[in-house]
Amino acid sequence: MSAVAPPTAATGTPGVDAEKRRAIRRAIGAGSIGNFVEQFDYGLYGYMAPVLAPAFFPDSDPTVAVLSTYAIIAIACLFRPLGGTLVGRWGDRVGRKKTLLWTIAFMGVTTALIGALPTYHQIGILAPLLLLLLRVVQGMISGGEYVGAVAFIVEWAEPDRRAYYASYASNSCFVGLLAGAGTAALTSWVFDGPTLGSWGWRIPFLLALPLSAVGIWLRRHISESPEFMRATDGGKEVVKSPIREALRTQRRPILVLCGVSVMLAILSYSWVTFYPEYLTGTLGLPRWMALTSNAISVAVLIPLLPLAGILSDRIGRKPMLVTGAVACIVLVPLAFRVGEGGTFGTAIASQLIYIIPEFFLTGIVTVCTAELFATRTRFSASAIAYNSSFSIFQGITPFVATLLVSSFDTIYAVWVYLAAAAVMALVVVSTFMTETYRSHLGADKFAQ
Secondary structure (H helix, E strand, O other): OOOOOOOOOOOOOOOOOHHHHHHHHHHHHHHHHHHHHHHHHHHHHHHOHHHHHHHHOOOOOHHHHHHHHHHHHHHHHHOHHHHHHHHHHHHHHHOHHHHHHHHHHHHHHHHHHHOOOOOHHHHOOHHHHHHHHHHHHHHHHHHHHHHHHHHHHHHHOOHHHHHHHHHHHHHHHHHHHHHHHHHHHHHHHHOOHHHHHHHHOHHHHHOHHHHHHHHHHHHHOOOOOHHHHHHOOOOOOOOOOHHHHHHHHOHHHHHHHHHHHHHHHHHHHHHHHHHHHHHHHOOOOOHHHHHHHHHHHHHHHHHHHHHHHHHHHHHOOHHHHHHHHHHHHHHHHHHHHHHOOOOHHHHHHHHHHHHHHHHHHHHHHHHHHHHOOOHHHHHHHHHHHHHHHHHHHHHHHHHHHHHHHHHHOOOHHHHHHHHHHHHHHHHHHHHHOOOOOOOOOOOOOOOO
């Protein structure tokens, strides 16, 4: 490890003036707000699934209703590769800023519309079909939002602080999930059971409209990324077919990002979406305790991610990814074992263990989403890779985890599912990944 300390917020990288750093901070805010809105909606939907289930499905079998609610997430996420590819193509041709303005607007509107949908008891089978339609639209738009926001932030970042700055994109996701968990817990506490099931659940979804309005304002007041402008001669020399070019020249980095993203998706969404329901439905913990323990663990992780970024900017991406994969295999079953205590304290303790692999993986996969690819096709290539792996497994993991526990009557079946992905990631990183933390961002040297 280098003995040279990373640049601090006070000093910054030599040669980067105060105005540039202010612009970088604005870019972080503008890029991150969309991730916040997306994950606020996803977290809210996941945490409120047991409440949404009887609203949109027949309540004759509660387990089937909850599984159906999770299945809608999974089906919607299957459309993310298509949406992400289309949005990515747009982002490489017209620029990051214009694309990200439209994505956040669509996300806010579709999330709010969920809060206005009629229920199964009002319109029958049309209710879940409309819910599915809205989530499919969200999935397609969200498929380009995250990778575009990461590209935007990293392209603004100082070269030796890219993981540090990208950690704020990761943090915006967890802050959004935390806000979703907190809002779900507060809503469940404020409204009694009948009121919550009747109309109380609608209020949190309507909050997406003002949140997305703030995001639109932020994104309107930031310039296009300087790296995109440099690589495309001010937007005049863009790649005419970025998807085709990405598939032709970026196969190896696409494979690498897919390999590590599957592991992170299973790790993260077993934790933030499935585990609170497991604590409640299987271990009998009160819902507010399950949600609060999950929120506490997310809150602990948030300030740690910038530290992980600083560490990775010093030692590289590969050591962090390898350590995180090993931690998935070794520490997650320990976390599940501690959680079996069935108390509020053991629920918190288990999730504090669980966030150790998250520390090594989350922000590093995020920065690799941008660093692995050349600038002119970055949006398209990262959208293809990320949405072919992370987005699909993000959607199916709560469903698969619930099904595994139901089928095998043990949560350790979920660990086997995660461990298989971690072993695959270890092979991919060790065999195919080129270190990127000191690479030139616009270089095409990972192409083949």
